[in-house]
Amino acid sequence: MIIEAYSPGRVNLIGDHTDYSGGLVLPMALDTGTTVRFSPLPTTTVTLRSDADPAPAAIETDVVDPTTIQPAWARYVAGVVVELRSAGYDISGGTGSITTTLPLGAGLSSSAALEVATALALGALGSALEVAQLCRRAEQLASGVPCGIMDQLAATAGVQGCALLIDCRLLTVDPVRIPDGLEVVVIDSGEHRALVGSPYVERRADCERAADVIGPLRDAARGDVERIPDDRLRRRARHVVSENERVAEAADALRTADLQRFGRLLRESHRSLRDDFEVSTPALDALVDELNCTTGVFGARLTGAGFGGCAVAVVERGTVIAGRRVHASAGARVRELKG
């Protein structure tokens, strides 16, 4: 028996560094992703080969600490194995392969796609939210990065033709149709990075310290933010509070096909991530500036965690710019192949 599981990556249209404080995000699942083909066998080792690495990964089904596993990408697989076991699954060993059409480390959630495809291939059941929550725990365990739910939930809950308005506090997903006149282009800055060792952890800690002063950032108003005495914490909170407002407004702009307004919100989001949250880089700033001066571009911003990776641009249909044109796609799926 061969089980084939596929998970898309995601691009976030707007709403970055808001998920881990219970905020709003607006990502979409991509039409590129990661496939895991797995044959269960009477063994206690999960052996997987990746098309992105000649070194195979061999993970014992009783693995305890994913951070010790080599090669490094296999830590995500090990994280999934640990989390499936602690959720009560009886995991079989076996052999399989991983293929991906996602650029790795480019901010398009290649690690979430690997986790979700692995979880489904190894037998994870349950709702999109349940699988996403399991995979988020796996990511945190494997990488030590205290990520939010956005990437895994966008991968499991994707809807063709729609962006997903996710409320990361209520954990609801509200599909918002992408209007016909708008296309989404992802442009790689060429600066690739891993979140491990990045200032992501510090940014999250800053948000928690700001919340200690004014209460949950999700409930805070702009006026509350100005009460924070520390300049750095005030700017971090200002980004989060204003970004939540922008996401709500952006979802509304999509629904009413107000593409100029949608684009303006993306531009404002980039400025806020650059100046207040300080997660952009000179290369991303130059790329976004250039995009925002290009005819046919409604708006562009960095997407994902920042510190390198990709920019996303929303453009008038038919506009020719260099980059990867992406389409909002369905979420992860699994099937059994004969053989």
Ligand code: GLA
């Ligand atoms: C990474 C994390 C997400 C989210 C984004 C920033 O992709 O995995 O949970 O925090 O960064 O929006």
